[in-house]
Amino acid sequence: MKDPRVIVCAGGGGVGKTTTSAALSVALAARGYRTLIVTIDPARRLAGAMGVPITDVVTPVPLPAARGRLWALMPDPRRSMGTFLDFLFADEPEAKARMLTNNLYLGLADAAAGVHELVAMNLVARAATEGDFDVVVIDTAPSRHAIDFVTYPARLAALLGGRTVAWLAGLAQRSGGATATAPRGLLSWGTGHVEHLLARVTGPNLVRDTANLFADLALVRERFVALTRRASELLLGERVAYALVAAPTAAARDDVLFLAARLEKLGRRPRAIVLNRADTQAAPWVRALREGHGVAPSITEVLDVLEQERRTRATAADALAVELRSKLSWAAVVRLPYVEASAPEDIVAALSTELDAHLTALLPDAR
Amino acid sequence: MTAANGNVRLAARSLAPAVLVMGKGGVGKTTVAAALATLEAETHGLAVLVEFGDGESGRRALGPTHKGVEHVVIHAAEAIQRGATPLFGSATMAKLALGNFAMRPLLKAAPAIRELAMLESVRQIVEARPGVRVVVDMPATGHAVAWLRTAKQGREFLGSGPMFELCDRVARELVAPGRASIIVVTLPERLVLEETLELCESIALDPGLEVARIVVNRVPLPLAQECLVDARALAQGGGALAQPAAALVSLLEARAAASAGAVAALEVFAHGPHAIWQVPLAPVDPSARDVARWLRAEGAA
Numbered sequence: 001m002k003d004p005r006v007i008v009c010a011g012g013g014g015v016g017k018t019t020t021s022a023a024l025s026v027a028l029a030a031r032g033y034r035t036l037i038v039t040i041d042p043a044r045r046l047a048g049a050m051g052v053p054i055t056d057v058v059t060p061v062p063l064p065a066a067r068g069r070l071w072a073l074m075p076d077p078r079r080s081m082g083t084f085l086d087f088l089f090a091d092e093p094e095a096k097a098r099m100l101t102n103n104l105y106l107g108l109a110d111a112a113a114g115v116h117e118l119v120a121m122n123l124v125a126r127a128a129t130e131g132d133f134d135v136v137v138i139d140t141a142p143s144r145h146a147i148d149f150v151t152y153p154a155r156l157a158a159l160l161g162g163r164t165v166a167w168l169a170g171l172a173q174r175s176g177g178a179t180a181t182a183p184r185g186l187l188s189w190g191t192g193h194v195e196h197l198l199a200r201v202t203g204p205n206l207v208r209d210t211a212n213l214f215a216d217l218a219l220v221r222e223r224f225v226a227l228t229r230r231a232s233e234l235l236l237g238e239r240v241a242y243a244l245v246a247a248p249t250a251a252a253r254d255d256v257l258f259l260a261a262r263l264e265k266l267g268r269r270p271r272a273i274v275l276n277r278a279d280t281q282a283a284p285w286v287r288a289l290r291e292g293h294g295v296a297p298s299i300t301e302v303l304d305v306l307e308q309e310r311r312t313r314a315t316a317a318d319a320l321a322v323e324l325r326s327k328l329s330w331a332a333v334v335r336l337p338y339v340e341a342s343a344p345e346d347i348v349a350a351l352s353t354e355l356d357a358h359l360t361a362l363l364p365d366a367r
Numbered sequence: 368m369t370a371a372n373g374n375v376r377l378a379a380r381s382l383a384p385a386v387l388v389m390g391k392g393g394v395g396k397t398t399v400a401a402a403l404a405t406l407e408a409e410t411h412g413l414a415v416l417v418e419f420g421d422g423e424s425g426r427r428a429l430g431p432t433h434k435g436v437e438h439v440v441i442h443a444a445e446a447i448q449r450g451a452t453p454l455f456g457s458a459t460m461a462k463l464a465l466g467n468f469a470m471r472p473l474l475k476a477a478p479a480i481r482e483l484a485m486l487e488s489v490r491q492i493v494e495a496r497p498g499v500r501v502v503v504d505m506p507a508t509g510h511a512v513a514w515l516r517t518a519k520q521g522r523e524f525l526g527s528g529p530m531f532e533l534c535d536r537v538a539r540e541l542v543a544p545g546r547a548s549i550i551v552v553t554l555p556e557r558l559v560l561e562e563t564l565e566l567c568e569s570i571a572l573d574p575g576l577e578v579a580r581i582v583v584n585r586v587p588l589p590l591a592q593e594c595l596v597d598a599r600a601l602a603q604g605g606g607a608l609a610q611p612a613a614a615l616v617s618l619l620e621a622r623a624a625a626s627a628g629a630v631a632a633l634e635v636f637a638h639g640p641h642a643i644w645q646v647p648l649a650p651v652d653p654s655a656r657d658v659a660r661w662l663r664a665e666g667a668a
Binding site: 012013014015142143200201202209248249250251254283284285286288289292295296298299301302303305306308309312313315316340341342346 | 391393451454464524587590593597598614615619621622652
């Protein structure tokens, strides 16, 4: 068993991050690295392009370009909460049964942030241990907070061990009407007023369910912390390189600067910024048609339109590249062309060929 | 007033007072929301653009001059405080309760409370401005649907009490047919479209709102049909240019498929002549004003 290198791809929505991550993994596999591509937010996009199902199981990617060295892990977000509870409450079946009937839990299950990411990272950790990979490419969710979830569970874990749980447990007991004695100790003087207000506002149900939920979660705090630590190691460890994916739009520019600042706060810096839709010159086939003899005027006219579009994109990309090189001078800026094709696998193939020349920007010891 | 403007007004009138703009991240949701507010202000004099978070992206989309558009930014903490004030009887009492050592981390860990408070803020904005359309730039897909469900879920779960009443108010006066219209923004890409269809279905199922409009953003302008015929002939003719011509054919086909496929797939969910609006692909960021102009043209189509 060896310790794989990890490349974390982050970026805002709509910049082609998923396709770029897929292309990067294909490029790595084609170079001979045993590669695992993990997508946190599969949404069928990458799966479709790679020809693999959305499942918790590591699946070989059948693309010929990957030469049998690429595997994919695309866990379904809808199943994560169940997997999460199975893991947390493996030793506490009764608490798990209570969780599943807790109204608050049922209501919150949709919205609970970070759970899917945690579950996915746990799967990645297992796959990385068992799978003998050289490189793991992690395609994060398209969000400015794609890496923040690493800190969120730590806060929740702290909360579970803190005074809130004790307070809530006492409050639930009292609001249930079992005892009417005044709180002492941890529950300070002013808290009585808060309890009174809270019970008046929410009614007894919410307080009781909240208290039970937290009490049950507190039971499995250790497992929760272990899960969080594993996710942190994978995303913030020594062997991790970050690639921020952007495109020449104002929104993508703001997202990439925001993400770089977030990474900086975690003591990390992106190794590379991949700029999509940023071709510097016309595609070879466009040049061939332009220089060819006897090409119909209808084709020449369309080529003119395409060239005009490309120039407009390139102007925006030039300006962005200059700004990023000055603000994030330590990161390599990799420019990729705009690939227009109907089939996502064609785009992945085209971009992986382009990325091959830039692998050293992401892997310090690329061969 | 031209016929085109008349059509836009007719289409716009069938929308509810609150317009919730949804879609996955990166589809241009904010720009479309800002454009809708701009269009509304141009037509009716006034409109509100509601944004959650820091307000940075809405400001960028609206640009420096946005006559008639009131840009309201809702911050989570303020929304909770505002929503809690009537519940606790006074701002001081609300502050006392929310600032409590146990409540603070609890609020951070319980997402539904924040979301409910933000919806309540939107409800208040709509209530305070009768006759003015309020366009809301909702968060990205999965999250936004969960948001809209919080009011009904809270109502069922709480059963009674002031917080139940708050949930009930939001469910009846905001997240209800005739009170809010959903506009979904999407892109003309097969996989994005599939997700959009799923989103429309899930909105119809719960919270039970109908998608009033679908905006297909960044639709590539179709290129001359003649070129496709000539390029195909060149590709089939063999020789040095056959391969470059085949690449051109594939590009032209991709564009045509993107545009046609978008409309065909989305018509299933859309109703009426203005149900689908297309916004053309601009090589660089279009402003809200540009998009408003295109939307106006779409309304006239």
